[in-house]
Amino acid sequence: MVVGPLSATSEKPKSLGGGLESKKMPGHFLLARLGKRVLRPGGRELTGWLVDTVGLDRSDRVVEFGPGLGATARILLACEPASYTGVERDETAANVTRDYLVKDSQGCVVASAESTGLPQGESTVVIGEAMLTMQREQRKREIVAEAWRLLAPGGRYAIHELAFVPDDVDPAVEDEVAGELSKTIHVGARPLTAAAWRQMLVEQGFTVRDETIVPMALLEPRRLIEDEGFRVLRIAANLLRDRDARKRVMGMRRVFRRHSDHLVAIGMVAIKPE
Numbered sequence: 673m674v675v676g677p678l679s680a681t682s683e684k685p686k687s688l689g690g691g692l693e694s695k696k697m698p699g700h701f702l703l704a705r706l707g708k709r710v711l712r713p714g715g716r717e718l719t720g721w722l723v724d725t726v727g728l729d730r731s732d733r734v735v736e737f738g739p740g741l742g743a744t745a746r747i748l749l750a751c752e753p754a755s756y757t758g759v760e761r762d763e764t765a766a767n768v769t770r771d772y773l774v775k776d777s778q779g780c781v782v783a784s785a786e787s788t789g790l791p792q793g794e795s796t797v798v799i800g801e802a803m804l805t806m807q808r809e810q811r812k813r814e815i816v817a818e819a820w821r822l823l824a825p826g827g828r829y830a831i832h833e834l835a836f837v838p839d840d841v842d843p844a845v846e847d848e849v850a851g852e853l854s855k856t857i858h859v860g861a862r863p864l865t866a867a868a869w870r871q872m873l874v875e876q877g878f879t880v881r882d883e884t885i886v887p888m889a890l891l892e893p894r895r896l897i898e899d900e901g902f903r904v905l906r907i908a909a910n911l912l913r914d915r916d917a918r919k920r921v922m923g924m925r926r927v928f929r930r931h932s933d934h935l936v937a938i939g940m941v942a943i944k945p946e
């Protein structure tokens with residue numbers, strides 16, 4: 673499966689998140705506009721775990737769902753897989769990812785992960801970070817089914833998402849946290865418990881081989897520095913300049929902090945049996 677680096681649609685590129693103003697923009701694109709590049713709840717640490725645990729080599733044919741601004745794409749490409757294909761529904765984000773793609777065997781299509789149009793059974797690795805949580809339940813299942821369809825037997829599916837803890841969390845707490853998250857990030861957000869993520873993968877036929885949990889600390893100073901390095905200064909300067917963005921980011925952090933007892937980032941690597 674080869675999708676060339678310039679497989680763009682013919683439409684004129686728009687701004688991230690459709691160019692909405694700070695007050696209305698989805699949280700991940702607001703953070704991206706402010707200069708943030710790592711847009712997943714477990715940060716670089718959990719991505720590092722995921723990539724190590726998946727164990728990429730030069731024979732792997734990799735598909736990434738929702739690469740966003742290409743932060744993980746760069747890590748995956750450094751492993752020199754046989755091919756890389758991003759599937760990103762936001763055209764502007766897809767174009768940012770395409771900037772990192774230099775070979776004919778590397779591409780990024782503008783498509784939805786639930787119906788990628790990519791060939792069946794030709795990938796050895798599918799990876800998706802911080803993109804299932806934002807889908808309603810049926811769409812989550814469709815995306816997991818698409819990962820299954822794309823993978824060859826023995827293929828690995830790696831996810832990095834938000835999870836509720838503990839597994840027996842009160843459903844009323846889940847509703848409250850999901851409601852507050854969705855309101856603050858302006859995207860429907862529905863994390864699952866670790867048990868429920870596992871169950872969704874197993875119901876599709878996957879075997880969950882590895883699993884880990886790290887704190888959800890996306891907007892905490894220490895994690896920001898770990899994830900962004902010196903770029904933190906630019907993010908801070910952009911925040912100082914944009915009052916609406918500042919209010920949104922502080923609001924998001926308040927919600928993350930208020931619910932830190934119940935919210936974590938989870939990584940899982942599942943196998944499509946031979």
Ligand SMILES: C[S@@+](CC[C@H](N)C(=O)[O-])C[C@H]1O[C@@H](n2cnc3c(N)ncnc32)[C@H](O)[C@@H]1O
Pocket residue numbers: 700709710711712737738739740741743744759760761762765783784785786800801802803806
């Ligand atoms: C929170 S961002 C995470 C970006 C990147 N995976 C990362 O971890 O930095 C979610 C990304 O998934 C994309 N996305 C969401 N739903 C999608 C879908 N159904 N198909 C393809 N991309 C999707 C969004 O456009 C966005 O770029």
